[in-house]
Amino acid sequence: MYKWEFGILWNYRWILLDGTKITVLLTLSVIVLGLLVGLIAALAQLSNFRTFRLGSWAFIELFRCTPLLVLLLWFYYALPILLGIEMTAYTAAVVTLSLYGGSFYAEIIRGGIISLDRGQTEAGLALGMRPLHVMRRIVLPQAIKRMSPPLMNQSIIQFKNTSLVSVLAVPDLLYQGQVAATDTYRPLEVYTIVAIIYLLILVPMTAFAKRAEHKLNKSN
Template sequence: MYEWDFSILFGYRWLFLQGLGITIAFTAAIVVGGIAIGLLAAICLLSRFAVLRAVSLGFIEVFRCTPILVQLIWFYYALPILVGIEMTPVTASLLALSCYGGSFYAEIIRGGIVSIDPGQQEAGAALGMTPALVMRRIILPQALRRMGPALMNQSILQFKNTSLVSVLAVPDLVYQGQMVAHDSFRPLETYTAIAVAYFVILFPLTVFVRRRERKLRVSA
C-alpha cells in the first residue's frame, strides 16, 4: 500500500504559488485577449461584406478544428520560421490560447447578438444612431448580459487550457509541479495537490455560473 505524505510539498510552497500566479495571470490575459478576438470575429461574421465574413469564418474553423496543443507548438516553432520573428514561449502561448479561445468566444458572441430582437436595432437606427453606435450602446450591452454564463463556461475551459503552456516551458502551475515531482520523487502527491488547486478555484465559479443561468432563465 502506497503511503501518502503531503507534508514534503510544503517545502515547495513558493514554487507552487509562483506557478499558480502565472496560471492566473495567463488566464486573465487569454480571457481578455480571447474575448477581444472573439468580439471582432463575431462582428466580422455578421458584416455585410462577404470578404470579412469569409476571413472570420476561416479563422474560427481553423482554430476550432485543430488541437490546442498542436497550435501551441506550431506558434512557437513554425510561425517564427514562416514570418521571421523570434517568439518567446510566453508570447507564443498567449497568441495561441487567445486565438483558440477567440474562435469559441466568437460563436457565443455571434449567437448572443443575433438573439437580440431586431426591433432593438430598428429603434436605434430610427433615432439616428449609426450601426456601430447601435451595436455598442443597444445590442452588445443586452447580448453580453445574456451571454454571461456561456462566456464564463468558456473562460473556465481557458483556465484549464493554460496547463498546456508547460510544454513550451512556461513556468505555470503544472510546469512547476513537474519540477517538484522530479525533485521530490513524489509525483502522486504533487499532481494530486495540483488537481485540488484547480478544483478549488474552478468549482465555486461553476456554481456561480449555474446560479446566474438560473437567474437569467427566471428573468427572461
C-alpha cells in the same frame, strides 16, 4: 496500500505558488484578449462585407478545428522559422490561447447577438443611430446577458487549457508540479495537490459568476 506522503511537498510551496501566479495571470490575459478577438471576429461575421465575413470564418474554423496542443507547438516552433517572428514561450502561449479562445468566444458572441429580436436593431436605426452605435448601446447590453453563461463556461475551459503551455516550458502551475514530481518521485501527491489548487481557484470563481449572472437577470 499506497502510503501518501504530502509532507515532503511543503518544501515546494513557493514554486507551486509561483506556478499558480503564472497560471492565473496567463488566464486573465487570455480571457481579456480572447474576448476582444472574439468580439471582433463575431462582428466581422455579421458584417455586410463579404471579405470580413470570409476572413472571420476562416479564422474561426482554423482555430476551432485544430487541437490546442498542435497550435501551441506550431506557433512557438514554426512561426520563427517560417516568418522569422521570434517570441518568448510566454508570448507564444498568450497569443495562441487568445486566438484559440477567441474563436470559441466569437461563436458565442455571434449567437448572442443574432438571438436578439431584429426589432431592437430596427428601433435603434429608426431613431437615426449608426449601426455601431446600435450595437454598442442597444444590442450588446442585452445580448451580454444571454451570452454570459456560455462565456463563463468557455472561460473555465480557458483556465484549464493554460495547463497545456507547460509543453513550451512556461513555468505555470502544471510545469512547476512536474518539476516537483521529478524531484521528489512523488507524482501522485504532486498532481493531487495541483488538481486541488485548480479546483480551489475555479469553484469560488464559478460561484461568483453565478451570482453576478443572477444579479444581471434581476436588473431587468
